Amino acid sequence: DIQMTQSPSSLSASVGDRVTITCRASQGVSSHLAWFQQQPGKAPKPLIYAASSLQSGVPSKFSGSGSGTYFTLTISSLQPEDFGTYYCQQYTGYPLTFGGGTKVEIK
Amino acid sequence: EVQLVESGGGLVQPGGSLRLSCAASGFTFSDYYMDWVRQAPGKGLEWISRSRNKANSYTTEYAASVKGRFTLSRDDSENSLYLQMNSLKTEDTAVYYCARCLYCSSSTWGYMDVWGKGTTVTVSS
Numbered sequence: 001d002i003q004m005t006q007s008p009s010s011l012s013a014s015v016g017d018r019v020t021i022t023c024r025a026s027q028g029v030s031s032h033l034a035w036f037q038q039q040p041g042k043a044p045k046p047l048i049y050a051a052s053s054l055q056s057g058v059p060s061k062f063s064g065s066g067s068g069t070y071f072t073l074t075i076s077s078l079q080p081e082d083f084g085t086y087y088c089q090q091y092t093g094y095p096l097t098f099g100g101g102t103k104v105e106i107k
Numbered sequence: 108e109v110q111l112v113e114s115g116g117g118l119v120q121p122g123g124s125l126r127l128s129c130a131a132s133g134f135t136f137s138d139y140y141m142d143w144v145r146q147a148p149g150k151g152l153e154w155i156s157r158s159r160n161k162a163n164s165y166t167t168e169y170a171a172s173v174k175g176r177f178t179l180s181r182d183d184s185e186n187s188l189y190l191q192m193n194s195l196k197t198e199d200t201a202v203y204y205c206a207r208c209l210y211c212s213s214s215t216w217g218y219m220d221v222w223g224k225g226t227t228v229t230v231s232s
Binding site: 032034036038042043044045046049050055087089091092094095096097098099100101 | 142144151152153154157168170171204209216217218219220222223224225
């Protein structure tokens with residue numbers, strides 16, 4: 001199985017801050033990497049697919065980069081509505097696997 | 108509007124069975140691969156199964172944690188996906204989400220672009 005490791009597991013940042021979350025795969029996944037945002041009590045919402053492509057309707061403050069085994073999700077200017085838990089997920093082999101999540105809190 | 112609505116969750120005793128349904132609307136269901144993902148209370152996301160489309164013979168994939176106990180099926184005429192869960196364990200307690208795989212085909216890997224709101228399964232005596 002491909003293990004996905006996210007860091008940090010949690011962070012607290014101020015409105016307007018630039019925030020970066022990293023995701024490492026235990027083996028190469030090419031660009032088959034998606035990022036999701038999940039807020040309490042809600043379903044995950046796709047943000048990024050193919051490592052760097054923005055999901056339709058998602059604001060451009062979100063961006064993704066990387067390929068192979070190292071990926072990042074960046075929020076260019078953190079806003080109050082960006083709180084929640086962020087997950088990376090590889091989709092290049094079965095079982096599909098998610099990272100453990102990064103909980104983002106607003107200071 | 109593209110929509111997925113899960114149903115069928117509830118309280119069941121260990122060793123029991125439950126059948127989840129996912130009703131799709133707003134898109135041509137038969138064209139798509141479909142997934143189930145679950146989330147145990149306070150935990151992360153776990154993919155558990157995938158149904159390929161008719162063009163790919165409705166073949167399925169399962170996570171090791173549910174293989175042999177869960178069975179995935181679909182009825183394209185009803186735009187519905189089903190997850191039959193047998194021999195349930197307390198560790199199957201979770202919110203179960205249905206998701207659509209965009210760009211999935213026999214030659215390409217896709218991602219989960221549409222999710223339902225989930226249905227809650229509680230396995231407890």
